[in-house]
Amino acid sequence: MKKKDFIQKLAEYCEFENTKLAIDTPLKSIEGYDSLAIMSMIAFIDENFNVKVSDKEIESLTDLNSLIELIGEEKFD
Amino acid sequence: MGTQILQISTYLPHKVLSNQELSTEFNRWEPEKIENKLGVKERHVSGNTETAADLAYNAAIKVLETFDKEKIDMLILCTQSPDYFLPTTACVLQERLSLRTDIGAFDFNLGCSGYIYGLAMAKSFINTNIAKNVLLITAETYTKHINPNDLANRTIFGDAAAATIIDQSDSEHIFEFVLGTDGKGKDNLIVPNGCFRNKYEINPVIKVTNAGDKYTDNDLFMNGPEIFNFTIEKVPVVVNKCLEKNFLTIDDIDYFVFHQANKFMIEYLRKKIRIPKEKFYNNLLETGNTVSSTIPIAISDLIKNKVIAKGSKVLLCGFGVGYSWGAVIIEL
Numbered sequence: 001m002k003k004k005d006f007i008q009k010l011a012e013y014c015e016f017e018n019t020k021l022a023i024d025t026p027l028k029s030i031e032g033y034d035s036l037a038i039m040s041m042i043a044f045i046d047e048n049f050n051v052k053v054s055d056k057e058i059e060s061l062t063d064l065n066s067l068i069e070l071i072g073e074e075k076f077d
Numbered sequence: 078m079g080t081q082i083l084q085i086s087t088y089l090p091h092k093v094l095s096n097q098e099l100s101t102e103f104n105r106w107e108p109e110k111i112e113n114k115l116g117v118k119e120r121h122v123s124g125n126t127e128t129a130a131d132l133a134y135n136a137a138i139k140v141l142e143t144f145d146k147e148k149i150d151m152l153i154l155c156t157q158s159p160d161y162f163l164p165t166t167a168c169v170l171q172e173r174l175s176l177r178t179d180i181g182a183f184d185f186n187l188g189c190s191g192y193i194y195g196l197a198m199a200k201s202f203i204n205t206n207i208a209k210n211v212l213l214i215t216a217e218t219y220t221k222h223i224n225p226n227d228l229a230n231r232t233i234f235g236d237a238a239a240a241t242i243i244d245q246s247d248s249e250h251i252f253e254f255v256l257g258t259d260g261k262g263k264d265n266l267i268v269p270n271g272c273f274r275n276k277y278e279i280n281p282v283i284k285v286t287n288a289g290d291k292y293t294d295n296d297l298f299m300n301g302p303e304i305f306n307f308t309i310e311k312v313p314v315v316v317n318k319c320l321e322k323n324f325l326t327i328d329d330i331d332y333f334v335f336h337q338a339n340k341f342m343i344e345y346l347r348k349k350i351r352i353p354k355e356k357f358y359n360n361l362l363e364t365g366n367t368v369s370s371t372i373p374i375a376i377s378d379l380i381k382n383k384v385i386a387k388g389s390k391v392l393l394c395g396f397g398v399g400y401s402w403g404a405v406i407i408e409l
Contacts, residue, residue, distance in 0.1 A: 035229055035288050035301050036106075036114050036341075042305055043345045052310065055302040059287075 001048065002077045007064055009048075014040040023065045041067075049075055079249025080203045082196075082407060083242040085377045086139035088132050089121040089364065090236050103228045105289070111232055112362070116340025120235030120365030123218045129158040130166045130173075132238035133216035137174055140212070140240040146174065149242075151208035152182040153198055155191035155369045157398070158218040159184060162272075170214070181208065188266070189336045189397025191215055191369030192239075193254065193405055196393075199243035200251045211243045215369035219297060222268050226291035230299060233339060235365030239373035252406040255319045262307055262400035265300040307400055308342060313350045316394055319404035327352060330406065331389040332379060336396055337361040337371035369395070385409060 001009075007021050017031040027033055038058055045051050049071050061067055068076060096108035096118055112118050123132065133154060141149075152174075154167040161169075167182040176182075181202075187194055192215055199211040216238035223230045243251070270293075271277045281293035292298060312335070320326060333352050335343055340359055347357045358375045361367075367374060372393050379385045389409045396402035 034106075035286075036110070038302055039305055039341060042302055043309070043341075046309055047345075047349075052306055053302075054306065055300055058302055 001075070003068060006068070006076065010041065010044055010064070013044045021064065023068070024063050026063055027061055027067075045071060051075075078204070079246050079251070080200045080243055081246040081250035082376070082409070083244045084140055084144065085239060085241045085373050085380075086136050087237065087239045087370065087374050087377050088136035088139060090123045090127055090132060092122045092124060093119050094122050094231070094235075095119045096232075099228060099232055105228060106232070114339075114341050115233060116337075116343075116359065116361050117232065117235075117365045118362045120220075121237060122220045123236040127218075128160050129156045129216040129218045129236075129238065130160045130169060132218065132236060133166070133170055133214045133240070134173055136216065136238040136240035137170065137212065137214055140242055141174070144210075144242050146176055148210045149176050149212045150180045151199070151202050151211040152176060152180060153195055153211060153213045154182075154184045155187055155195050155213070155215045156184060156217055157186055157188055157368070158216070158221060176212075187401055188217075188368050188399070189338065189366075189371070190395035190399065190401040190403045192241075192372040193393060193395045193403030194256065194401075195241075195369075196243065196251055196405055196407075197254050197256065197403070199241075203243065203245055209245055213241045213243060215239050215241075215373060217368040217370060219368055222297035224290075224292040224296040227286075227296065229286070229288065229290050229301070230292075230297055233366050235361075235367050237364055237367035237370040237374060239370040239377070241373055250408040252408070253319070253322045254403060254405045255315055255322060256403040257311070257315060257401070259307075259400045262303070265303040265307070265400075266298070266398040268297050269294040271295060304338075304397070305342060308338065308396055309345065309349060311400070311402055312346050312394060312396055315396070315402055315404045316350055316392065319392060319394070319406060323406050325390070325406065329390060330356065330392045332356050332358065332385050332391045333394075334358045334372055334375045334379070334391055335394045337364075337375060338366055338397070368397075380409070
C-alpha cells in the first residue's frame with residue numbers, strides 16, 4: 001500500500017472529519033480522533049497489515065508517520 | 078439421554094437512558110454516531126435500590142410462569158454485582174422465588190463469558206444425575222460500577238437479566254464446549270477497589286482518560302484498545318476450535334450468536350471469521366452491552382422472531398473480563 005493511499009483509507013475508515021491529513025498532522029489535533037476512532041484504527045491495521053498495536057503503542061503515537069513506523073516501513077510501497 | 082435449553086425469559090429494568098440524553102449531558106458524541114458505530118440507541122439502567130438480584134428475580138418469575146418451579150432442582154446465578162459479600166445471592170433468590178429447599182443454589186463470578194460457563198455447568202449437573210432441571214440466571218448491573226462522568230462506559234453498558242431452564246432430553250442438544258482463561262488481562266477490565274486487595278476508598282483520586290472521561294479506582298475501568306486486541310486475536314481461534322471439536326463447519330451452523338460487545342467489534346469479528354451476514358446476530362440497539370445476558374437475550378429474540386426454531390444449530394461464543402472465554406454449539 002502506498003503511504004498516500006494508507007492515509008486516505010485510514011481517514012475514511014476511522015471517519016475523521018477533516019480528511020485532508022498529512023503524514024505529519026498531529027494525531028491529537030484530528031477532529032474525531034477518539035476512542036471509537038482508535039478501535040477502527042486497530043481493526044484497519046489488523047485487516048490490512050496483520051499487525052497488532054497495543055494500547056501503549058497507540059499512546060506513544062504522535063502523527064501518522066509514527067504509525068507507519070510502528071506498522072513497519074517495509075510494508076509500504 | 079442428554080440436555081437442552083428448554084426456555085428463556087429476559088428482564089430489563091424500566092429506566093431507559095437514550096443516546097440523546099448522554100449527548101446532552103456530555104456534549105461530546107452525536108446520538109447518531111453512537112448508534113452507527115456501537116449499535117446502541119438506548120440502554121436500560123437499574124434504579125438506585127434495584128439490584129442484580131431484583132432483575133434476576135423478575136427474569137426468573139417470568140420463566141417460571143410456564144414451568145413448574147417445584148421441578149427446579151438447581152439454581153445457578155452468574156453475576157459480578159452481588160447483593161452482599163455473603164450470603165450468596167442465589168441463596169437469597171431461592172427463598173424469594175419459593176424454590177424447594179432440597180436443591181443446590183450458588184453464584185459464579187464471570188462476565189461476558191458467563192452464559193457459556195453456566196450452560197457447561199448445567200449440562201454437567203444433569204448428565205451426572207446431580208440435577209434434572211436447572212435454572213440458570215445471568216443478572217448484571219454494571220451501570221452501578223461505572224462513574225457517572227465516564228461517557229464511554231455509560232454509552233456501552235446496560236443492565237439486564239435472563240433466566241434459562243435447562244432440562245433433560247432424549248438426545249444431547251448442548252454439544253461440546255471450548256473454554257479458556259488468561260488472567261494476564263485482569264487489569265484491562267476491572268473494578269479495582271471494594272474487595273480485600275484494595276478496599277473501597279472514601280476520597281479516591283479522580284483519573285481522567287485522554288477523551289476526558291473521569292473515573293476512580295472504585296469504578297469500572299475498561300482498556301478498550303486492549304480488550305479489542307484480545308477479542309480479535311482470541312475469538313476467531315475459539316470459534317474454529319469449537320467447530321472442529323464438534324466436527325462441524327460454518328456451513329453446518331444455522332446461526333452465530335456472539336457476546337454483543339458492540340456493533341463495530343462484532344461486525345469486524347464476523348468478517349474476520351468469514352461468517353455470512355445472514356447467519357450472524359448483531360443487535361444491541363435497545364439494550365447496550367448487558368454482559369452475561371447478551372447471549373440469552375439474543376437467542377430469545379431470534380426465537381421470538383422465528384429466525385431460529387426447533388432443530389436449529391446455533392454457535393454461541395462469550396468473551397471478555399478475566400480474560401475469560403467460551404464457546405459451544407447448541408441445537409434448539
